[in-house]
Amino acid sequence: MNSAPPGLAGKQVVLGLTGGIACYKAADLTRELVKSGATVQVVMTESATRFITPLTLQALSGRPVYTSTWDARPAHHMAHIDLGREADAILVAPASADFIARVAQGRADELLSLLCLARPLARCALLVAPAMNREMWAHPATRRNVATLTADGAVVLGPAAGEQACGEVGDGRMLEPAELRDALIAHFQPKLLAGRTVLITAGPTFEALDPVRGITNHSSGKMGFAIARAAAEAGAHVTLVAGPVHLETPAGVDRIDVQSARQMMDAVLPLASRHEIFVATAAVADWRPATSVEAKIKKDADHRVPQLDLVENPDILATVAALPLPERPWCVGFAAESHDLLRHARAKRLRKGVPLIVGNLGPATFGQDDNQLLLVGADGEQELAHADKLTLARQLVREIAARAPSPK
Ligand code: CTP
Numbered sequence: 001m002n003s004a005p006p007g008l009a010g011k012q013v014v015l016g017l018t019g020g021i022a023c024y025k026a027a028d029l030t031r032e033l034v035k036s037g038a039t040v041q042v043v044m045t046e047s048a049t050r051f052i053t054p055l056t057l058q059a060l061s062g063r064p065v066y067t068s069t070w071d072a073r074p075a076h077h078m079a080h081i082d083l084g085r086e087a088d089a090i091l092v093a094p095a096s097a098d099f100i101a102r103v104a105q106g107r108a109d110e111l112l113s114l115l116c117l118a119r120p121l122a123r124c125a126l127l128v129a130p131a132m133n134r135e136m137w138a139h140p141a142t143r144r145n146v147a148t149l150t151a152d153g154a155v156v157l158g159p160a161a162g163e164q165a166c167g168e169v170g171d172g173r174m175l176e177p178a179e180l181r182d183a184l185i186a187h188f189q190p191k192l193l194a195g196r197t198v199l200i201t202a203g204p205t206f207e208a209l210d211p212v213r214g215i216t217n218h219s220s221g222k223m224g225f226a227i228a229r230a231a232a233e234a235g236a237h238v239t240l241v242a243g244p245v246h247l248e249t250p251a252g253v254d255r256i257d258v259q260s261a262r263q264m265m266d267a268v269l270p271l272a273s274r275h276e277i278f279v280a281t282a283a284v285a286d287w288r289p290a291t292s293v294e295a296k297i298k299k300d301a302d303h304r305v306p307q308l309d310l311v312e313n314p315d316i317l318a319t320v321a322a323l324p325l326p327e328r329p330w331c332v333g334f335a336a337e338s339h340d341l342l343r344h345a346r347a348k349r350l351r352k353g354v355p356l357i358v359g360n361l362g363p364a365t366f367g368q369d370d371n372q373l374l375l376v377g378a379d380g381e382q383e384l385a386h387a388d389k390l391t392l393a394r395q396l397v398r399e400i401a402a403r404a405p406s407p408k
Contacts, residue, residue, distance in 0.1 A: 006037030007185035013038045014083055014090040016112045017057070019047025021165040022094035022131035022174035026052060029093060029177035030060040036181055041083055043067070043112050045099065069111045084119035091184055092116075093157075094131030094174045097142050103128075103154070104145035125187060126154040129180055134170030157183045182251055186233040189394070192401035194235035199275035199329065200228050201268060201316065203243030205261045207288035209308070210297045218366040219283035221245035223334075226393035227279055228253045234397050239275065241267045243282055261285055261313035272320045273327035277404050280317040281334045283362075288313055321353045330355065330404040332396075335376075336362030345376040356403060358396065375399060 013033055017026050026048075033040045040061040044054055054065035064073060066083065084090070092099065092112065099113065103126075108114040116126055128149065136142055137159060150156055158175040175183070202224020207215040221242060228240045229250035238253045241264055249255045258264045261284045272278060290309035297306055321331045331354040335345040338361065345359035359374040373384040373392055384395050 006035070008033060008181075008188070009037030011038045011088045011188060012041070012086050013184065014041045014043055014087045014115060015057075015061070016090060016092035016095075016115070017042065017044045017048035017052070018092060018094060018096040018099040018112065019045060019051060020094040020096050020131045020174075021051060023048055023051035025174060025177055026093060027056055027060055029180055030057055032177045032181040033091075033184070034061060036185065038184075039063075041066070041087065043083065043115060045110055045112050047096070047098075066111060069114055071111070081118055084115045084124060087119065087124050089125045089127060089184065089187065090116060090119060091127045091129070091180065093129035093180055095128035097130075097132045097136045097139075097145075100128065100130060100142065100149060101145045104148040104152075121153065127157055127184065127187060128154055129157045129174050130159045130172070131174035132159075132172045133164060133166050134168055134172045137170075137172040155183075155187065179251065186251065189230075189233040191235035192398060193231055193277075196236045196277065196404075196407065197275040198228075198231045198236045198238045198277045198279065199241070199268065199271050200224055200231070200238065200279045201241045201243075201264060201282035201284075202228065203245040203247075204283050205243045205264055205285045205313075206259045207261065207285045207313070208259070208292045209289045210293050210295065212296050215285050215288065216244070217283050217285065219243070219245075219336075220367045221247050222367075222369065223360075223365070223371060223389050223393070224279075224281035225250060226389040227281060227396060230390065230393035230397040231279075231400075233394070234401065236277075239271055241271075241282075243284075261288065261316070265314045265316050265319070268316055268320065272323060272329055275329045276407060277332070277400060278317075278320050278329040279332045279400070280320075282316070283336060283366075284316060285313060287311065315352075317354065318352045330400075332356045332358060332400060335359045336365075338363055341374055342376070342381065345374060349376050349378075356400075377403070 017023055042057040042061050042065040044067045058065045102113045103116050108117045160173045161171045162173045163169055203221030204217045204219040225247045228238050232238045232252045240253050240255045256267050258267050287310035290311045317333045333352050333354045335348045335357050337344045341359045345357045349357040357376045365371040370388050372386040375382040384392050
């Protein structure tokens with residue numbers, strides 16, 4: 001179960017639909033936004049109503065849908081002013097090539113483009129999710145219009161590549177409703193790490209004994225992935241080095257998959273000096289089999305049990321924390337303990353030589369969606385109360401932004 005809080009609570013969103021087959025996804029998108037706590041005001045162009053009925057969106061949003069500049073329902077008959085004035089953001093999904101052209105030109109010949117033009121620029125963002133045939137997306141006119149829109153401050157979400165309704169394959173598919181919902185949630189997060197670079201390790205490692213067996217642990221990677229998402233939402237460039245986990249890469253995050261501790265070390269070391277902040281959440285296996293064989297170890301006819309020789313893995317965090325200064329990122333370690341959290345976390349902070357250790361009780365949190373954290377720094381401790389991992393990750397990102405030295 002995902003216990004993440006509604007990420008759009010208290011937000012007023014105008015969801016604009018323009019003509020395109022991707023309108024069929026707008027029903028789901030409306031549900032996702034409503035479920036995330038947003039008040040969703042749907043506005044449709046005339047073409048959009050050819051693809052999906054206003055009634056469907058009215059039922060899903062729980063509000064009347066507007067389709068015309070001349071709608072007499074809003075106060076003062078000023079739909080274009082009132083709807084934009086109340087909104088925290090306008091999300092146009094799908095945004096057709098024609099609509100993008102109209103907004104780029106500052107046209108106001110129907111309600112939705114009028115709303116975009118009349119919105120208070122300083123407080124109501126415009127996000128557009130293009131959806132069109134790949135030739136239309138690639139056309140120089142569309143490229144020009146998208147560049148103009150971006151220069152004017154709009155945020156362009158996607159499009160994705162893939163199969164298109166016309167049977168062609170290429171760029172121009174609208175992002176999925178969940179991706180658009182998350183992009184909107186990310187948009188509203190404070191940009192506390194804008195432009196900063198963050199390297200994160202996550203998940204368990206797998207230390208092979210033979211091609212089918214190995215040593216690993218119960219780490220799910222959820223906390224590390226949540227931190228990667230929260231850092232990206234805060235505006236950071238994030239690189240995530242992940243052990244073997246089945247989790248989706250958060251939007252905008254660069255991911256490198258590894259298996260073993262040594263592979264994780266090999267991936268992290270060259271990257272460490274290119275990042276300002278390093279957050280080691282991975283539950284790196286402390287030991288690996290001294291030998292790993294190419295062929296599966298078979299049972300012995302005499303029932304003799306193979307003897308496992310183990311050797312210690314490199315300590316990735318301690319190695320990064322010991323880099324000489326210009327190369328050393330500001331390091332955050334995690335301490336997964338089964339008992340005596342504070343004592344172990346304090347000792348671990350000193351042993352690893354890092355400014356901040358984040359303690360948690362491993363057995364209680366591995367695989368769960370919730371956690372509770374204890375931040376142990378040089379000048380004391382701070383508890384982050386029990387919450388879902390994304391909420392905790394956002395709180396931790398706030399702490400990191402406040403504690404990490406500012407860029408030179
Ligand atoms: N860590 C690491 N490389 C290792 C072991 C740990 O980078 N080989 C990092 C973890 O990602 C975490 C921190 O060090 O940020 C502490 O990990 P933990 O497993 O709690 O501690 P250990 O050093 O393994 O100590 P112990 O197992 O004795 O508690």
